Amino acid sequence: MDTIFALATASGRAGVSIIRVSGLHALKIGQDLSGALPPARTAATRVLRKRYGQVLDHALILVFEAPNSFTGEDVVELHLHGSQAVVSAVLEELSAAPNARLAEPGEFTRRALSNGRMDLAQVEGLADLIDAETEAQRKQAVRVFSGALGDRVEGWRRDLIRAAALLEATIDFADEDVPVDVSPEVLDLLVGVRSQLSDEIAGSFVAERIRSGFEVAIVGPPNAGKSTLLNRLAGRDAAITSEIAGTTRDIIEVRMDLDGLAVTFLDTAGLRESEDSIEAIGVSRAIERAKMADMRIFLKDSDEPLMLEPEKDDVVVRAKADLQQDSVDGVSGKTGYGVRELVSRIQRTLSMRAGGAGLAIRDRHRQAMKTADQQLQIAMDLAGRGSEHYDIAVEELRSAIRALESVVGRVDVENLLDEIFASFCLGK
Numbered sequence: 001m002d003t004i005f006a007l008a009t010a011s012g013r014a015g016v017s018i019i020r021v022s023g024l025h026a027l028k029i030g031q032d033l034s035g036a037l038p039p040a041r042t043a044a045t046r047v048l049r050k051r052y053g054q055v056l057d058h059a060l061i062l063v064f065e066a067p068n069s070f071t072g073e074d075v076v077e078l079h080l081h082g083s084q085a086v087v088s089a090v091l092e093e094l095s096a097a098p099n100a101r102l103a104e105p106g107e108f109t110r111r112a113l114s115n116g117r118m119d120l121a122q123v124e125g126l127a128d129l130i131d132a133e134t135e136a137q138r139k140q141a142v143r144v145f146s147g148a149l150g151d152r153v154e155g156w157r158r159d160l161i162r163a164a165a166l167l168e169a170t171i172d173f174a175d176e177d178v179p180v181d182v183s184p185e186v187l188d189l190l191v192g193v194r195s196q197l198s199d200e201i202a203g204s205f206v207a208e209r210i211r212s213g214f215e216v217a218i219v220g221p222p223n224a225g226k227s228t229l230l231n232r233l234a235g236r237d238a239a240i241t242s243e244i245a246g247t248t249r250d251i252i253e254v255r256m257d258l259d260g261l262a263v264t265f266l267d268t269a270g271l272r273e274s275e276d277s278i279e280a281i282g283v284s285r286a287i288e289r290a291k292m293a294d295m296r297i298f299l300k301d302s303d304e305p306l307m308l309e310p311e312k313d314d315v316v317v318r319a320k321a322d323l324q325q326d327s328v329d330g331v332s333g334k335t336g337y338g339v340r341e342l343v344s345r346i347q348r349t350l351s352m353r354a355g356g357a358g359l360a361i362r363d364r365h366r367q368a369m370k371t372a373d374q375q376l377q378i379a380m381d382l383a384g385r386g387s388e389h390y391d392i393a394v395e396e397l398r399s400a401i402r403a404l405e406s407v408v409g410r411v412d413v414e415n416l417l418d419e420i421f422a423s424f425c426l427g428k
Contacts, residue, residue, distance in 0.1 A: 001111070003029065004103035005094045007087060008427030014082030019090055021076045022069070025099045030076035033093065035075070040065040050093055050155060057086045065209070071108050072115030072393060094217060104423030109428050113409065117227055120409025121149040127424065128211055135260030136210050136354055140361065149359040150408045152200070156193050156372075157401055160315065163189040164397040167383065167390040190380050197373045203358025204366040209255065209294060211361050213255065213262035213351050217290040219308060220299035222270025224319040229333030230254060230267040233343070251289055259347045261354060266293060269309040283307075295349060297342070299331070313349045317342065360407075368403045375400035 003023030009016070021029055030037050032051070038044035040063050045171060048056040069075040080086050094100055118126070125144030128417030132138040143149075166182040218226045231237050234254040252267040258278035268286035269279065287308055290296055298310055299319035308395045310316055321337045331338035360366055375396045382393035 003097075003100045004107055004111075005029075005091070005100060006103040006108070006427045007091065008077070008108075008214050009082070011084075011087075013084060016100075017080045017082035017087050018427075019078040019080065019087070019094070020108065021094065021100070022071045022073045022103075022111065023076070023100075024074065025097070026074040026076045027063070027065075029094065029097045029100055030063065030078075030098065033078070034061055035058075035091075037061060037063050039063070040237055041068070048080075048090065050089075051096070051401075054091065056089050057081055067115065067117075070117065071111040072117045073111060076343040103427070104421075106424030106428055107325070109424055110421050119147070119152075121148045121365070121407055122147055123409075123421075125149075125171045126428070129360060130424075130428070134257050137262060139260075140210050140357065142208060144359060144361055149361075149365070152196075152359060153404050156196065156404055159189045159193050160376075160397050160401050160404075164394050164401075167394050170387055171390050171394070186383055187380060190383075193208045194373055194376050194380075197369050197376075200358045201366055201369050201373070203356055204360035204369070206353055207357040207359070207361045208363065208366075210261065210354055210357055213264050214295070214353075215264050215266060215293040216297060216346060217266040217268055217293035218297045218299065219268050219271060219286065219290045220306075220319060221272055221301060221304070224270065224299040224301045225333050226270070226299055227252070227267050227333075229297075229331065229339070230265055232336060232339055233265055236308050251285060258343065259351060261347075261350050263346070263350065266290070294353070295346065297346075315342065315345060365407050368407050372400040372403040375403065 001023060003021065003025040005019060005021040008018045008020040022089075027037060033048045034046035035049070036046070038046075038061055043060055043062050046059060046061050048059050050056060057080050058409050059081075062076075062077040062079070064070070064075040066073050078090060080090060091102075095102065109118070109123055113120065113123055122145050125141050125146075128137065129141035132141050161183060163186045164424060166186050170182055218229055221224055230252065232254065253264050254267075255262065255264045257263075266289060268290055269282035271283055290308055296308070296310065298306060298308075298312045298316040300306070300316060301319040316329075317338065318324060318328075318330035320332055320334070322332040322335045324330055331342050333339070362368065379393045379396035379400065382389040382396065397416075
């Protein structure tokens with residue numbers, strides 16, 4: 001493969017900028033720039049020069065020899081003074097080097113995958129780590145990037161291969177008396193894997209919400225103070241407030257960090273029957289979006305029934321507590337009364353949900369595990385019918401194994417790779 005290079009740090013003025021070079025000719029290119037490279041995994045300062053001897057910069061150089069590098073190839077890192085002029089000059093010099101070219105988005109990480117330095121789940125964990133905005137997202141991404149999901153898949157794969165081997169051994173000796181009935185051990189293995197798959201599938205929904213962010217909808221009748229509460233939570237005028245009922249027609253979103261969790265608060269249209277066609281559309285959208293949210297805050301300004309039924313963990317509070325004589329279980333976005341307690345309650349509820357997060361962080365992981373679980377159910381049914389069905393059960397087990405292997409990229413997932421790596425920056 002070509003030797004590739006790219007700026008690995010953010011573009012623009014900085015204290016230090018890092019250019020990464022990876023590939024078969026990386027060491028030769030580094031030598032041409034610096035004269036002599038330091039030993040592998042040690043850092044040293046060198047003067048970088050153009051082909052004709054003109055000084056480019058005084059840089060710190062790090063060398064990683066294959067296979068002990070991020071990509072699994074020879075890698076040279078150039079730590080430069082972070083001016084745009086210096087970076088541009090060094091990139092121009094690298095462009096003139098034989099057998100070298102600018103890296104495509106995600107190409108360094110793609111080579112790490114190709115060279116067995118990472119599995120596909122780790123690649124996705126790395127992408128999430130780069131994009132992490134909250135502490136919960138960082139922790140979750142680090143777990144996946146560290147290979148925890150790959151280790152779990154490998155454990156399932158090992159148990160399923162054992163189960164398949166037991167069934168195949170029985171098939172091979174079908175014409176002989178086999179003293180041991182393997183079906184109990186096979187069923188124990190399959191039950192164990194299915195139980196863990198079930199837990200992981202359930203936890204994947206929470207993990208995906210940690211990754212993308214929870215949604216909390218503020219709902220209630222018109223002029224109940226929903227927009228005022230949203231502005232109080234956001235600490236700014238995110239929504240227009242007015243004494244005129246029905247001011248909010250569309251959904252307004254404010255993303256926040258609550259105790260390390262990414263949470264988007266939704267200000268929705270006031271819920272009421274309306275002859276105004278535009279307001280009616282807003283009410284319909286509000287109800288639909290509120291139902292899809294992870295949690296709802298109901299603001300009540302009277303004893304009239306709500307148009308939307310609260311679910312478990314939803315919060316129902318009295319609106320405009322500053323105007324109420326009895327302010328128990330009330331909240332006021334105008335004065336801030338009860339807001340701290342409301343936020344604490346939301347934090348506790350979502351933190352408890354986040355505690356059930358699994359390692360699978362994407363819908364494709366969940367679908368692959370669901371497919372594997374379905375195949376295992378079929379295999380269990382077949383194995384329970386007797387040895388004459390073992391050959392078909394083995395094929396179902398192989399299908400389940402292939403589904404699980406797709407999670408970490410062991411089987412052909414080429415159609416996914418371009419989409420995944422397109423989200424990476426050039427230096428990754």
